[in-house]
Every structure is written in C-alpha cells, then in structure tokens.
Amino acid sequence: MSAVTQSEVSGRISLEGVTKKFGEAEAIKNISLTLHKGEFVALLGASGCGKSTTLRLLAGLETATSGRVMLNGRDVTKEGPAARNIALMFQSYALYPHLTVAQNISMPLRLGRMSALQRLPGAGLLSNSVRGMQDAIAKRVLEVATTLRLEKLLQRKPSQLSGGQQQRVALARALVRDPSAFLLDEPLSNLDTQLRGDTRDELRALHRRTQYPFLLVTHDQSDALSMADRIAVMIDGQIAQLGTPKNIFETPANIAVATFIGNHRMNMVPPGEAELLHTAGGQCHVGVRPEDVRISPNGKLEAVVESIAFHGEETILRMKTQNNTTLRTMLRGTQSLPSQGQTVGLAVEQSAMHFFDRQGQRQKVPQ
Numbered sequence: 538m539s540a541v542t543q544s545e546v547s548g549r550i551s552l553e554g555v556t557k558k559f560g561e562a563e564a565i566k567n568i569s570l571t572l573h574k575g576e577f578v579a580l581l582g583a584s585g586c587g588k589s590t591t592l593r594l595l596a597g598l599e600t601a602t603s604g605r606v607m608l609n610g611r612d613v614t615k616e617g618p619a620a621r622n623i624a625l626m627f628q629s630y631a632l633y634p635h636l637t638v639a640q641n642i643s644m645p646l647r648l649g650r651m652s653a654l655q656r657l658p659g660a661g662l663l664s665n666s667v668r669g670m671q672d673a674i675a676k677r678v679l680e681v682a683t684t685l686r687l688e689k690l691l692q693r694k695p696s697q698l699s700g701g702q703q704q705r706v707a708l709a710r711a712l713v714r715d716p717s718a719f720l721l722d723e724p725l726s727n728l729d730t731q732l733r734g735d736t737r738d739e740l741r742a743l744h745r746r747t748q749y750p751f752l753l754v755t756h757d758q759s760d761a762l763s764m765a766d767r768i769a770v771m772i773d774g775q776i777a778q779l780g781t782p783k784n785i786f787e788t789p790a791n792i793a794v795a796t797f798i799g800n801h802r803m804n805m806v807p808p809g810e811a812e813l814l815h816t817a818g819g820q821c822h823v824g825v826r827p828e829d830v831r832i833s834p835n836g837k838l839e840a841v842v843e844s845i846a847f848h849g850e851e852t853i854l855r856m857k858t859q860n861n862t863t864l865r866t867m868l869r870g871t872q873s874l875p876s877q878g879q880t881v882g883l884a885v886e887q888s889a890m891h892f893f894d895r896q897g898q899r900q901k902v903p904q
C-alpha cells in the first residue's frame with residue numbers, strides 16, 4: 538500500500554475495557570469506546586477527568602495497564618504510534634517557522650519515506666526513484682492543501698499566515714499521511730469566537746470529505762454538541778454517558794451529566810423540597826434547565842432573587858429557596874423583571890422536569 542494514496546486501513550478503532558494507572562492512581566477506569574469509519578465522536582469532560590490520557594492511549598503514546606486497543610480487528614495494545622498511523626492535532630500545533638507551508642505539510646511523508654540523504658534539496662537530480670517519490674509527495678501535498686483551501690499559500694512561511702491559516706496547515710500536516718483515525722486534543726481552545734466558529738465548520742466539512750474516524754477531546758460542551766455525531770461524557774476516568782448530542786441533552790443518564798451539559802447548569806432541587814414541583818419529588822431529585830423555570834404567582838416553590846445578570850438577549854436570575862437551594866432562571870425578551878431581594882413563585886411544566894433517584898441515576902418520568 539502506498540502511503541500517498543487513500544488508505545485501506547482507515548476504519549474502526551476501539552478501546553476494550555482499558556484501564557490506565559499512573560503509580561497507584563487510576564486515571565482511566567475500564568473504558569470501552571469504538572470509533573467507526575465516518576464517525577465524529579467528542580470526548581467531553583472537565584479538566585483532569587482523563588480525556589487526554591484516553592486520546593494518548595488510542596494514539597499509542599501511553600500503554601494501557603490492562604485491556605486492549607484494537608485497530609480494524611488487530612490488537613495494537615503493545616504497538617507504538619508509528620504502527621498505528623493515527624493523526625494527532627494538539628492545541629499548540631508548532632509549525633516549523635523556517636519551512637514553507639508545502640514543506641511543513643510534506644514533513645511527515647519525507648520523514649517516513651525518505652532517508653536523510655534522499656531528503657537533501659538536490660537529491661531528485663541524482664536518482665529517478667527519489668524524483669518519483671518527490672513527485673508523489675508533491676501530488677499528495679497539493680491534494681491535502683486543496684482539501685483545506687491552502688493551495689495558494691504553499692510557498693509562504695508560517696509567519697506570513699493568519700492564525701486560522703496556520704491551524705489549517707497543522708491540520709494538513711496531520712492528514713497528509715492518510716491516517717487510520719484523526720484525534721484532536723482541544724484544537725479550538727486558542728481561537729477567538731469568530732475563528733472558533735469557522736474552524737468548527739471547517740472540521741465538520743473536513744470530516745465529511747475524508748470520512749476518517751474523528752475523536753475530538755474538549756472541555757467545551759458547545760464544541761461537542763455542535764460538531765459530534767456522538768458524545769462520550771467523561772467523569773472521573775469513566776465514560777458516564779455515550780450518545781448523540783440530542784440524546785445526552787434531552788435524557789442525561791445521571792445528575793453529573795445533567796449538570797455538566799447545557800449552556801447554563803441544570804437546576805437540581807433535592808428530594809423533599811422537590812415535592813413542591815412534583816409529587817415524585819418526595820423521593821427524587823427534580824432537575825430543570827434555567828430556560829424552563831417560569832416566574833409565576835401560582836408557583837408553590839418560592840425563592841428570593843439574589844442577583845440579576847443581563848446577557849443581551851437573555852437575563853439570568855440567581856435565586857435561593859428557603860432550604861438554601863440555588864436556582865437559576867433564564868428570562869428572554871421584554872418580560873418584566875422582579876427586583877433583587879423579592880420573593881417569587883416558580884413553576885415548571887412536567888415535560889421539562891428530569892427525575893433522578895437518591896443515587897443520582899435517571900428515573901422514568903413518574904405518572
């Protein structure tokens with residue numbers, strides 16, 4: 538198989554019951570996860586939950602303490618990064634400043650396929666096989682550069698590019714080897730809002746065109762919700778829930794996932810007090826997203842308004858109940874606002890309530 542043609546090995550990559558210990562500490566606890574061809578998965582979780590370690594285990598930069606890593610049915614647990622041919626893109630994507638865009642992109646191919654002698658600038662003049670190799674590499678570089686709209690910039694140096702263009706060069710360099718899978722570790726976190734949005738679109742489009750399995754590691758839920766086909770929510774070294782963005786947003790499996798997903802943290806009213814919202818609240822936690830909490834004189838659950846924050850299109854009210862539970866409501870439009878210190882009644886439609894048992898696990902909606 539030629540390294541400069543579409544790879545036949547692009548496909549499925551899995552972790553099977555993988556645990557990773559650093560000394561006595563278990564960073565990853567018995568994780569199983571499969572990335573399929575053509576699938577975009579986001580690994581989403583707070584700092585320190587084990588996202589990067591999971592990515593490094595897939596790439597072969599860490600070795601599993603137990604469990605297996607499989608690439609298209611082949612056990613690669615003990616194999617290093619070179620044998621896996623997985624592309625990695627990190628937050629800090631150092632380009633070589635003294636090399637052109639074309640040379641930066643071609644570097645992984647030249648390092649992989651040519652000897653130090655063959656890489657010398659004039660080597661193509663000496664041998665047909667070296668010239669053939671150089672032509673094939675130039676063709677592949679142009680192919681990848683075109684995919685990423687860089688074809689007109691190939692002779693520039695990194696310092697002559699915008700931040701977004703530099704990022705695309707780094708993406709091209711990661712893709713040029715025609716990888717088995719593409720792993721991205723927080724690739725958007727250094728970008729401003731505008732560029733971040735554009736790069737999200739770019740990555741989605743790139744994924745659609747190449748169909749490589751993509752794994753995006755992020756702590757930013759809006760990156761995950763907007764880009765991924767499936768999200769694996771990681772909490773404390775384990776996958777707490779794996780599902781489509783819609784599925785995870787609408788039916789979080791437990792309180793930890795429920796309070797992690799969503800632009801504004803889900804309110805959680807504890808058992809007992811929650812009976813003021815629903816009879817099942819005697820035994821269950823009742824979760825409600827801020828956008829679903831209404832201020833109503835008929836609301837049995839009462840709270841004192843502690844702060845009012847204006848966010849342009851919406852206003853967030855932070856309130857405290859008699860039992861000291863903090864609740865937030867998000868009000869839109871020209872609704873009249875209560876004032877700070879005022880006591881208000883709160884009402885919630887049953888369809889907007891999430892029920893969790895005392896252990897924090899999701900419960901079916903009680904009748």
Ligand SMILES: Nc1ncnc2c1ncn2[C@@H]1O[C@H](COP(=O)(O)OP(=O)(O)OP(=O)(O)O)[C@@H](O)[C@H]1O
Nearest residue numbers: 559560564582583584585586587588589590591756
């Ligand atoms: N080489 C190492 N030696 C010891 N502990 C480590 C090592 N690498 C990671 N850890 C620990 O493993 C846990 C998971 O780390 P990891 O970097 O995977 O988290 P993360 O979710 O990627 O965090 P962040 O978003 O902050 O990068 C952390 O408690 C971390 O301190």
